[in-house]
Amino acid sequence: MSMFDQILGAAHDHPTVKNLAEKLGIDSETAEKAIAALTEAHHQDGDTVGLAAKKTGIDESVLASVRDQVGGEGSLAKFMQILDADHDGNPFDDIAGFAGKLFGKS
Template sequence: MGLLDGILGQVAGNPEIANLAGKIGLSPEQVAAAISALGVAHTQPGDTVAGAAESTGLSPDALQQILGHLGGEGALGNLGAMLGGGDNAGGLGGMLGGLFGKS
C-alpha cells in the first residue's frame, strides 16, 4: 500500500481537498480516503456510493457531495485508473487541480 498511501498523503495536503473538507464537515484525510474509495468502487459491480460508504464508514450523503464536487461518476474513470497505479498515478494531483478548476 505504499504507493496508495503516498498518493493519499499528497491528496490530503491539497488545498482544494482541504477546502472541500471544510465545506462538507470532514477532515482532509477523510475526503482523501473517500475519493480513493469512490475511485475503487466505481470499477466494481454495484452502486459506487454504497460501496465507498461500506469501505470508509462515511455517510452516503457525504460521499454523494464529494462525488458531485469531483464532477460525478464520469470523472471517476480517470481517478480509478490513477489510483490503480500504473504510469498515470503521479498525475493525480494535476487531475484534482483540473477537477477543482486549477491547472
C-alpha cells in the first residue's frame, strides 16, 4: 500500500479533516486526498503543491489553502520526519501506525 493510500485511509471520516473541509468550502473527500497528496509530494523533488495537483487533479489554489491550514510546508516536513519513527530512512514502513495515531485510529 502506498503512502498516499495509507494517509488517505487514516484521514477518512476524521472530524478534523471534516472541519478543515467545511472551513475551506470543499468536500471531505477532496480534503482527505489533498492531505495525503501534499504529505506524499513533500518529500519528492519539485513543487509540493504542483506535484499534489498532478497526482489528484485538485486545483492548486485548493491544495495551497489546505497546505496553509495544516501549518504550511514546515508542518509537512515535520510530519515526514515523524513518519520515519525507526529512523531507517524509509517512512513507508512506519506510516501505517503513525497515520492511525495522528487521526485517532488504531
